Amino acid sequence: MKKFIHDFEVSLNNQITDDYFALNLKCPVSLPPILPGQFAEVLVGNSAVTYLRRPFSIYDVDYSKNELSLLIKKVGNGTLALSNLKVGETLNLVYPLGNSFSIPKGEKALLVGGGVGIAPMLLLSRMLKEKGFQTDVLIGGRTKNDILEPDKYSAFGNVYITTDDGSMGEKGMVTQHSVFAENVSEYSQIYACGPDPMMKAVARVAASNNIPCEISLENTMACGIGACLCCVVETVDGNKTTCIEGPVFDTKKLVI
Numbered sequence: 120m121k122k123f124i125h126d127f128e129v130s131l132n133n134q135i136t137d138d139y140f141a142l143n144l145k146c147p148v149s150l151p152p153i154l155p156g157q158f159a160e161v162l163v164g165n166s167a168v169t170y171l172r173r174p175f176s177i178y179d180v181d182y183s184k185n186e187l188s189l190l191i192k193k194v195g196n197g198t199l200a201l202s203n204l205k206v207g208e209t210l211n212l213v214y215p216l217g218n219s220f221s222i223p224k225g226e227k228a229l230l231v232g233g234g235v236g237i238a239p240m241l242l243l244s245r246m247l248k249e250k251g252f253q254t255d256v257l258i259g260g261r262t263k264n265d266i267l268e269p270d271k272y273s274a275f276g277n278v279y280i281t282t283d284d285g286s287m288g289e290k291g292m293v294t295q296h297s298v299f300a301e302n303v304s305e306y307s308q309i310y311a312c313g314p315d316p317m318m319k320a321v322a323r324v325a326a327s328n329n330i331p332c333e334i335s336l337e338n339t340m341a342c343g344i345g346a347c348l349c350c351v352v353e354t355v356d357g358n359k360t361t362c363i364e365g366p367v368f369d370t371k372k373l374v375i
């Protein structure tokens with residue numbers, strides 16, 4: 120797939136909580152097709168100490184407005200600088216990078232996101248709804264403050280929530296939620312993105328129920344274009360780059 124580099128204009132900087140924000144970014148030319156699971160490498164021009172681009176999943180795309188959005192957690196200098204962007208400022212993106220989630224073989228899919236790992240699931244749920252699949256979205260977080268914009272997913276499927284402390288939805292980890300405990304065999308495909316232990320737990324449940332499972336890895340990246348090899352992951356077919364051959368992997372192929 121062809122890659123592009125464009126200066127986007129910030130059309131909205133939505134501070135969701137103290138830790139999370141979403142940027143709406145307007146493209147100066149017609150947006151190319153963007154697939155769920157793909158990401159952008161963002162040049163953090165307003166941070167003097169952030170030299171390398173930072174990778175972020177493409178959260179949503181609105182072709183009618185020629186905009187895409189990013190959902191971001193503040194974890195360091197780069198993301199903190201991005202959170203300070205003002206409407207009208209520009210942000211340089213290389214995109215769309217990486218592979219994408221596959222289409223389910225059956226009619227019902229479960230999408231699982233932990234914290235900001237929910238980001239690639241919005242575009243995925245939108246696409247699955249458009250293609251006529253039944254979609255359940257399970258959002259997990261440590262507390263209610265880590266459950267990000269759950270209402271956005273209701274247009275595309277049923278939304279379920281878990282928090283570690285029980286402050287929202289069912290108490291416990293995502294794999295303890297009743298959609299897993301009671302109904303997991305209904306799904307023909309599971310997708311997950313979030314902290315490694317969460318994705319491993321989801322992959323184990325999927326494997327024990329013989330359900331295909333894809334996870335989106337958030338390995339540390341530098342170049343984002345297959346040159347530096349800093350994002351390599353071990354698979355049964357040898358080492359693969361997360362930026363080119365991922366970030367989405369079939370869990371059966373990963374050595375985890």
Ligand SMILES: Cc1cc2nc3c(=O)[nH]c(=O)nc-3n(C[C@H](O)[C@H](O)[C@H](O)COP(=O)(O)OP(=O)(O)OC[C@H]3O[C@@H](n4cnc5c(N)ncnc54)[C@H](O)[C@@H]3O)c2cc1C
Nearest residue numbers: 173174175176190191192194195196197198238337338366
């Ligand atoms: C394909 C891909 C998609 C991603 N999508 C999103 C997204 O949609 N939203 C989002 O908020 N983040 C996403 N990330 C993670 C994001 O790239 C990092 O949080 C960001 O690069 C941190 O930059 P920083 O300069 O703020 O932090 P740094 O100063 O670089 O690091 C600060 C702290 O964050 C940790 N950190 C850095 N990178 C990561 C990472 N990849 N995962 C976990 N911890 C990290 C560092 O170890 C350090 O402790 C994604 C990563 C990848 C590879």
Ligand code: FES
Nearest residue numbers: 343345347348362
């Ligand atoms: S980030 Fe450089 S090879 Fe993947």
